């Protein structure tokens with residue numbers, strides 16, 4: 001798990017004040033880290049074009065040019081005259097050793113974007129936009145210094161300074177960042193970083209269910225009741241995934257329980273041994289609120305997904321102690337509207353995912369939220385996690401039902417709602433990563449069949 005930050009300038013400030021490391025020292029480490037990365041990937045003599053802006057992001061680029069010259073065939077393109085003190089200082093140092101400047105995006109092996117970093121504001125003018133377009137069309141290996149400029153530069157790798165920035169994990173930014181690597185700035189990351197409520201999940205954080213105990217029976221692993229409605233298929237996918245992920249028993253519950261697999265039980269009412277409930281997937285609108293209340297008159301841990309996220313009964317669900325909600329963007333705006341927290345478009349949500357998740361969690365600190373997306377957000381109270389490992393393979397009907405089953409299974413096996421949610425989310429993305437077929441071909445059944453190989 002790695003920490004994420006809204007901004008790192010306060011962390012830089014701690015370095016100046018607490019560790020006696022000047023801005024100059026930090027920048028030299030930033031440039032050195034980028035130089036090491038390039039040296040590890042490209043042999044001496046490779047051509048490197050560094051495109052610099054006028055602030056400290058540009059200054060990082062100028063320092064990099066000095067560190068690579070003359071072992072590499074380095075060229076530098078100043079889009080604007082150095083303006084910040086550090087950019088002017090780095091330019092003076094570079095001029096002293098003499099280096100070719102160029103004025104167009106030439107063909108090269110490595111292209112570094114040091115136009116603008118965390119100081120980007122507003123929009124690029126057409127001139128800079130067209131340079132970035134040219135850079136994007138280059139065949140070179142593309143490196144973004146700190147962050148891709150304005151999230152318009154498509155990087156193969158982003159070498160980010162000091163610590164991970166939350167903004168890099170906005171869904172829309174996933175197209176631009178490429179592989180992200182943190183560069184240390186003269187002190188180890190553990191020293192540079194301070195507390196943060198936001199964390200990035202690593203695949204290694206996955207904690208799978210275990211069967212280490214020998215004297216057990218199916219009841220030891222819980223009983224998930226999956227309340228199904230109109231579209232029975234969704235409930236079946238959820239149930240099969242839950243059973244495969246270790247729940248001792250799984251039942252589909254409701255009026256429509258025909259044609260279900262032999263391994264899944266069925267009943268009209270909640271079974272007496274129920275230890276967790278999954279509700280919402282494929283529910284349709286065939287139940288009245290009264291019907292649904294009969295499934296909710298208990299305090300079992302519960303995962304609510306899909307159709308129920310649009311229903312008034314959600315208000316009742318949100319009062320429970322151990323609830324997990326798993327909306328995608330469209331469902332989350334419905335949740336926010338039902339809760340009278342915000343009336344916003346999907347576009348507004350996607351631009352401000354972190355803000356609206358924080359707003360929801362402040363109002364409902366007992367609820368665990370999983371907001372689906374290219375980078376999944378999992379949150380409870382003041383703890384926030386981003387799972388960035390999902391892939392477009394998962395963009396298919398039924399993937400979400402499998403995820404609900406994984407969460408429901410862990411809830412039934414008595415994981416806490418937060419643990420159940422982030423472990424299920426990590427398992428879900430791992431299933432897609434482990435799938436060896438073509439990207440477009442993954443089906444929910446493929447996901448379920450891979451669970452046994454985790």
Ligand SMILES: NC(=O)C1=CN([C@@H]2O[C@H](COP(=O)(O)OP(=O)(O)OC[C@H]3O[C@@H](n4cnc5c(N)ncnc54)[C@H](O)[C@@H]3O)[C@@H](O)[C@H]2O)[C@@H](O)CC1
Pocket residue numbers: 012023026027030053054055056057058060083084115116117118119120121122123124125128145146147161185
């Ligand atoms: N201690 C520090 O301050 C460190 C800073 N570092 C680097 O410094 C960067 C931040 O530096 P700054 O705060 O100077 O900011 P930036 O260099 O990211 O951006 C500011 C510059 O970009 C220009 N700019 C902003 N918006 C623009 C727009 N829409 N179109 C065109 N130009 C625009 C501004 O005119 C200004 O010159 C980081 O991203 C990182 O690369 C690193 O060297 C690590 C240490």
Ligand SMILES: [K+]
Pocket residue numbers: 057113114115116117144145146147148149
């Ligand atoms: K940049």
